[in-house]
Amino acid sequence: MEGHPLALHDVMFIPALVAQASDEQNKKWLRRAQRREIVGCYAQTELGHGSNLRKLETTATYDVSTQEFVLHTPQITSLKWWPGGLGKSSNYAVVVANMIVKEKHLGPHSFLVQLRDEITHQSLKGITVGDIGPKLSFNAIDNGFLGFDNYRIPRTNLLMRHSRVEPDGTYVKPPHAKINYSAMVRVRSHMATGQGNFLAQALTIAVRYSTVRRQGFIESGEQEVKVLDYQTQQHRLFPSIAKAYAFTFAGYETIRLYEQLLKEVDTGNVSLMADLHALTSGLKSVVTHQTAQGIEQARMACGGHGYSQASYISEIFGVAVGGCTYEGENMVMLLQLARYLVKSVEQIKAGESGKLGPLVAYLAVKVDGVDLEKGVEEYMKAFQHVSRLQTWKASEKFLKLLKSGEKREVAWNKSSVELTRASRLHTRLYIAETFKRSVQEVADPRLKEVLTDLLHLHVNYELLDMATYALEDGFLSSSQLDYVRDQLYFYLAKIRPNAVSLVDSWEFSDMQLRSVLGRRDGNVYENLVAWAKASPLNKTDVLPSVEKYLKPMMNSKL
Ligand SMILES: CC/C=C\C/C=C\C/C=C\C/C=C\C=C\C(=O)SCCNC(=O)CCNC(=O)[C@H](O)C(C)(C)COP(=O)(O)OP(=O)(O)OC[C@H]1O[C@@H](n2cnc3c(N)ncnc32)[C@H](O)[C@@H]1OP(=O)(O)O
Numbered sequence: 001m002e003g004h005p006l007a008l009h010d011v012m013f014i015p016a017l018v019a020q021a022s023d024e025q026n027k028k029w030l031r032r033a034q035r036r037e038i039v040g041c042y043a044q045t046e047l048g049h050g051s052n053l054r055k056l057e058t059t060a061t062y063d064v065s066t067q068e069f070v071l072h073t074p075q076i077t078s079l080k081w082w083p084g085g086l087g088k089s090s091n092y093a094v095v096v097a098n099m100i101v102k103e104k105h106l107g108p109h110s111f112l113v114q115l116r117d118e119i120t121h122q123s124l125k126g127i128t129v130g131d132i133g134p135k136l137s138f139n140a141i142d143n144g145f146l147g148f149d150n151y152r153i154p155r156t157n158l159l160m161r162h163s164r165v166e167p168d169g170t171y172v173k174p175p176h177a178k179i180n181y182s183a184m185v186r187v188r189s190h191m192a193t194g195q196g197n198f199l200a201q202a203l204t205i206a207v208r209y210s211t212v213r214r215q216g217f218i219e220s221g222e223q224e225v226k227v228l229d230y231q232t233q234q235h236r237l238f239p240s241i242a243k244a245y246a247f248t249f250a251g252y253e254t255i256r257l258y259e260q261l262l263k264e265v266d267t268g269n270v271s272l273m274a275d276l277h278a279l280t281s282g283l284k285s286v287v288t289h290q291t292a293q294g295i296e297q298a299r300m301a302c303g304g305h306g307y308s309q310a311s312y313i314s315e316i317f318g319v320a321v322g323g324c325t326y327e328g329e330n331m332v333m334l335l336q337l338a339r340y341l342v343k344s345v346e347q348i349k350a351g352e353s354g355k356l357g358p359l360v361a362y363l364a365v366k367v368d369g370v371d372l373e374k375g376v377e378e379y380m381k382a383f384q385h386v387s388r389l390q391t392w393k394a395s396e397k398f399l400k401l402l403k404s405g406e407k408r409e410v411a412w413n414k415s416s417v418e419l420t421r422a423s424r425l426h427t428r429l430y431i432a433e434t435f436k437r438s439v440q441e442v443a444d445p446r447l448k449e450v451l452t453d454l455l456h457l458h459v460n461y462e463l464l465d466m467a468t469y470a471l472e473d474g475f476l477s478s479s480q481l482d483y484v485r486d487q488l489y490f491y492l493a494k495i496r497p498n499a500v501s502l503v504d505s506w507e508f509s510d511m512q513l514r515s516v517l518g519r520r521d522g523n524v525y526e527n528l529v530a531w532a533k534a535s536p537l538n539k540t541d542v543l544p545s546v547e548k549y550l551k552p553m554m555n556s557k558l
């Protein structure tokens with residue numbers, strides 16, 4: 001959980017080679033990387049810039065006389081900063097640098113760069129490398145810094161699957177300007193399942209513990225109740241169980257789409273890139289944010305013991321919440337999706353709705369009302385309505401500002417909070433849709449029934465959470481919202497008997513969970529006492545600090 005120094009080798013270094021190195025280059029590098037003869041990381045972010053890639057300062061200048069690239073970090077803000085595994089573990093990196101050929105700045109490109117000697121592991125001349133220090137979490141990963149002092153690498157170390165520099169300096173452009181960003185798109189497309197997994201771990205701990213913990217009464221005179229029987233506890237935990245499933249289903253779809261994209265790009269078809277970029281930008285942002293919220297609620301649902309490291313939920317939170325920042329800060333990525341949504345609105349206004357992709361086609365179709373009692377399909381129409389409403393509202397705001405003479409970037413900035421709201425609603429619609437489709441495909445009727453309950457819980461919870469939008473224009477009435485509330489409480493109670501099975505079905509071992517509270521055997525109190533006794537402070541009855549500090553103070557007559 002605390003991370004692994006080689007995580008980025010598998011998560012980004014190898015995928016970057018697969019997607020961006022030519023077949024010929026990969027004959028040299030890929031097998032070695034897969035056998036871990038060389039260990040690598042993905043070095044893109046700098047001390048001064050992470051989000052705005054066009055302003056990366058590390059340069060790779062082509063020297064036609066030696067057929068080499070000269071890597072250089074001209075100032076302190078140009079140092080690579082953050083890459084996982086860079087500090088101490090990696091001897092190679094995929095380095096993203098601004099490529100300059102014949103004095104022309106050609107933008108960020110990826111290069112395979114050796115950082116350390118393969119035998120001694122010492123950093124090579126011209127390279128400054130080290131660890132950036134402790135973080136909120138993930139402290140088993142050596143996130144690092146990296147500087148280049150006119151460091152030379154062969155021309156052939158530019159990853160050349162999609163773009164090339166010939167020996168004479170002729171540049172062959174890629175089929176899509178952002179194709180070099182593929183390693184990021186890959187991780188974003190995997191993040192929904194990854195984050196769903198973090199959320200699932202925290203929920204397993206909290207739900208199991210909530211069936212052991214007894215506190216207070218629902219009806220007087222009986223045994224104290226398991227805290228999971230409180231409606232408030234169920235409301236805290238069960239919607240997140242539904243989300244953990246929903247994120248996993250959505251993630252399976254984006255992983256499949258990324259695999260498809262890779263195949264299509266190899267045949268020269270880059271048409272899926274914009275769609276997948278928009279989709280994964282939004283999904284990554286919504287899923288990481290809701291996961292962090294869900295984990296924190298799971299921690300609080302364990303009361304005081306949740307605050308102890310024995311629960312292990314704080315570590316899960318620390319790791320998961322990093323996802324709000326890495327692979328694109330959430331606001332920045334929501335705004336990427338918003339660009340796509342605004343473009344879709346512009347297409348509709350231009351009478352080109354037929355050209356809209358399947359995920360945004362609903363933006364052109366107005367619905368007057370819904371009958372929620374007819375079931376989940378009607379909820380989907382309601383989600384479409386609120387997303388459409390907000391997308392149009394935010395887009396119109398932006399377009400009006402543009403028309404009034406504001407510069408594009410200024411108009412964008414003044415509309416950006418509304419735009420991020422539209423992106424979230426669009427993404428939540430996508431999550432609900434994929435959840436619905438995935439549950440429909442389940443073959444086992446008993447499993448399908450339980451997952452359908454979770455789906456119902458999810459759509460009622462979500463609709464209530466975004467009710468302001470639907471009430472604003474009178475799309476939903478207050479009596480319809482009362483119905484949604486009743487349904488929500490109905491499904492909380494219906495899910496209660498299956499709650500433990502739902503979390504157990506994720507099959508986390510005790511070793512994976514590392515939680516005293518969430519252990520399979522349920523012996524929480526015995527295990528907590530044993531855990532506390534093993535605390536380093538309990539190794540001796542009297543600590544040395546007593547002699548050194550407490551006694552002089554306690555014995556003073558002041
Ligand atoms: C397998 C993994 C499983 C689970 C993960 C679990 C654990 C992981 C463990 C640890 C953490 C690991 C690693 C973390 C790694 C990193 O963080 S790596 C660094 C990540 N950095 C970023 O994400 C930077 C974010 N910034 C950007 O991506 C870009 O700068 C940008 C915000 C997209 C803007 O780029 P740019 O300025 O170049 O572009 P714009 O001018 O804004 O847009 C121009 C048009 O291009 C389109 N575009 C942009 N990006 C893409 C893309 N990737 N694909 C397709 N199209 C793209 C954009 O939409 C614009 O289109 P237009 O509107 O039509 O003009």
Ligand SMILES: Cc1cc2nc3c(=O)[nH]c(=O)nc-3n(C[C@H](O)[C@H](O)[C@H](O)COP(=O)(O)OP(=O)(O)OC[C@H]3O[C@@H](n4cnc5c(N)ncnc54)[C@H](O)[C@@H]3O)c2cc1C
Binds near residue numbers: 043045083327328332
């Ligand atoms: C755990 C972890 C692991 C990482 N691993 C790697 C790695 O392996 N390799 C690597 O290269 N990098 C890595 N990173 C770096 C990471 O990708 C960046 O930190 C991330 O992309 C955010 O960029 P930033 O730090 O520049 O944030 P900033 O962009 O400085 O963000 C600061 C604030 O500014 C806002 N902001 C910035 N631009 C805009 C805008 N255009 N519009 C509106 N608001 C804006 C943001 O929303 C945010 O609130 C890692 C980071 C973490 C935390």
